[in-house]
Amino acid sequence: MPEVDALVGFLREKLDGAVLVEVEPASFAVLKTFDPPVSAFAGLQVTDVTRHGKFIDIDVDGLHLVIHLAKAGWLRWSENLADKRLKIGNGPIAARVRFDVGDGPKTGFDVTEAGTRKGLAIYAVRDPQDVPGIAALGPDPLADGFELRPLLEGRRMQVKRFLRDQKILAGIGNAYSDEILHAARMSPFALASELADDEVARLQAAIHDVLTEAMAEAAGKPASELKDSKRTRMRVHGRTGEACPVCGDTVAEVVYADSSLQYCPTCQTGGKALKDRSTSKFLK
Structure with missing residues (x-):
């Protein structure tokens, strides 16, 4: 939770007012949903970045790009993403998410996962509660009034x-x-x-x-x-x-x-x- 929370804060600052240009999966298994398609995010503005447990939720004008990094996943941020298209199943990059923060579609991050046991997951949903793992979450232990x-x-x-x-x-x-x-x-x-x-x-x-x-x-x-x-x-x-x-x-x-x-x-x-x-x- 602490590192995911810090990632959320980092992304919220970096993506303030950014327009999502493209979600480019590089793995057949990483994208767990099909409706809405990731192409529906193109051209929409980021309005918030929040956390649900260990899930990262990027709110893009009412659509939600939700990322669960699992055991070996991470986000690799870049101010100058390569233009070259990703190859499916080639290397540790599971997906690339590209944004325009006012200087062209070159800012964003690669979602990476080390090792052979693949647990990283990306969901494109209209409501975070459409993600089964979020819908099933217990209470946040740092929430006000939490009782163990x-x-x-x-x-x-x-x-x-x-x-x-x-x-x-x-x-x-x-x-x-x-x-x-x-x-x-x-x-x-x-x-x-x-x-x-x-x-x-x-x-x-x-x-x-x-x-x-x-x-x-x-x-x-x-x-x-x-x-x-x-x-x-x-x-x-x-x-x-x-x-x-x-x-x-x-x-x-x-x-x-x-x-x-x-x-x-x-x-x-x-x-x-x-x-x-x-x-x-x-x-x-």
Whole structure:
């Protein structure tokens, strides 16, 4: 959420008053809708850029270009896009979105995705709620009046999975769920429905503090700096084998089939090592 929020702020500033010239897909799989066609956006003016969970929503005179970057996607901004047409399925670029900010159709961004597991998605819709992932989103954990306790009741699921489930909470991904649980001094395998009152209070405070701090740190940074900035701010996520900045213990890891989590045994599990569960449905 923090980096997507910063991207939204970056795009809102860059695209103020811009006219969308073209959406050029470079992948058969990236565009998830067909009505309206992306050609319908040509010549319309950008009126706003907003966020729904981890979805970026570019409002183009009432039509919405919605982008979900998934695990390995990103936006690569350019003030001088190449004129050459993209080749379908060639390289990491999934789509190019071109705008005219008053000096011709050369400004915009490439939507890119690294790796072979393709999850990046672009939707052209009349209403953001037409995107299934947005329609199913849980509440924003930074919204006014947010209460964690009602969401936990009856959910016999590990708290790490609880935090990452977008239908329960909107916007928290793998990295920040690790950081939140470390700040809350809580095992990622604790059951959400069995948390004591003091644990719920710690978890809600950690969600607010970690996300608020991260959003403040990311705000105002250009798209090209956001990922590196995020990595440098992580305390346990991606820090396997390094010293915990709180207690000095070695950060440990649990590896799954297509993901992993990091935690501090001293801060979070009473010194106990958690077992790998690579065949578990934990992160699905």
